[in-house]
Amino acid sequence: MGRFRTLEIISTKFLGVTALATIALVVGVYALVLREHWADVDKLAKFSDAVFKTVALLLGTLWAINRYFVERTDAPQFRVDADVSLIRGGTPKQPALLIFRLDLVNTGKTQIGTFDHFVQIDVATANDSGIELHQIYRWPNAGSHKGGPIEPGSWSAINDEIICPSSTKAVRVFLAVSLNENDQWTWHRTFDVSEKTK
Numbered sequence: 565m566g567r568f569r570t571l572e573i574i575s576t577k578f579l580g581v582t583a584l585a586t587i588a589l590v591v592g593v594y595a596l597v598l599r600e601h602w603a604d605v606d607k608l609a610k611f612s613d614a615v616f617k618t619v620a621l622l623l624g625t626l627w628a629i630n631r632y633f634v635e636r637t638d639a640p641q642f643r644v645d646a647d648v649s650l651i652r653g654g655t656p657k658q659p660a661l662l663i664f665r666l667d668l669v670n671t672g673k674t675q676i677g678t679f680d681h682f683v684q685i686d687v688a689t690a691n692d693s694g695i696e697l698h699q700i701y702r703w704p705n706a707g708s709h710k711g712g713p714i715e716p717g718s719w720s721a722i723n724d725e726i727i728c729p730s731s732t733k734a735v736r737v738f739l740a741v742s743l744n745e746n747d748q749w750t751w752h753r754t755f756d757v758s759e760k761t762k
Contacts, residue, residue: 579626582626583623583626586619586622586623586626587619587623590615590618590619590622591615591619594614594615639672639674640670640672640674640676640743640747641670641671641672641673642668642669642670642671642672642676642714642741643669643671644666644667644668644669644739644751645666645667645669645719646664646665646666646667646737646753646755647664647665648662648663648664648735648737648755648757649662649663649664649757650662650663650728650732650735650757651663652730652759653730656730656731657730658730659727659728659729659730660727660728660729660730660732661725661726661727661728662685662700662701662725662726662727662728662732662735662757663724663725663726664685664722664723664724664726664737665721665722665723666683666721666722666723666737666739667719667720667721668681668711668714668719668720668721668722668739668741669718669719670714670715670716670717670718670719671716672716673716674716675713675714675715675716676713676714676743677713677743678710678711678712678713679710679711679741679742679743680708680709680710680711680741680742681708681709681711681739681740681741681742682702682703682704682707682708682709682739682740683701683702683703683722683737683738683739684699684701684702684703684737684738685699685700685701685702685726685735685736685737685738686698686699686700686735686736686738687700687728687729687732687734687735687736688734688735688736688754689733689734697736700726700728700735701724701726703722703724708740708742722739732757733756733757733758734754734755734756734757734758735754735755735757736752736753736754736755737752737753737754737755738750738751738752739751739752
């Protein structure tokens with residue numbers, strides 16, 4: 565997309581200036597043609613019609629380009645749906661079972677190609693010096709996992725179970741997704757998994 569940077573700027577940031585310049589340019593060209601007698605003066609009636617149609621066509625094109633860059637309809641778009649819960653053991657000494665599912669949902673209008681991703685989960689605790697994160701899970705253990713293409717409206721899921729201390733009250737889930745060197749995203753959220761009082 566770097567090669568379209570100039571076009572993006574003039575059609576978004578400077579849309580008004582570009583529109584006015586386009587109108588002035590078209591009117592100027594037609595006025596020059598008439599002044600230099602490159603066209604018959606009797607065709608003046610057609611001049612207005614030609615100017616109007618040309619300006620309308622150029623402004624319509626400019627607006628379409630503006631919508632393309634603003635809405636990014638061809639850009640990968642997704643959201644993460646997460647479900648995290650903790651099942652504690654029968655006694656405080658028994659470990660707990662943390663279960664989770666992450667759905668990477670393609671909310672865009674184009675297919676998301678193959679991508680690399682990894683998930684990391686940390687137990688979050690508070691102490692006198694601040695927040696401490698202790699990693700209890702990473703998938704895969706090193707590097708990234710390659711996911712297959714995701715069609716619009718479809719999803720790719722990550723589901724797993726982890727043994728963790730029964731005293732766990734909050735976990736932080738971190739997801740990193742990379743389509744290529746230029747398209748990389750991270751998503752993270754801290755979940756309250758403490759026992760709720762009834």
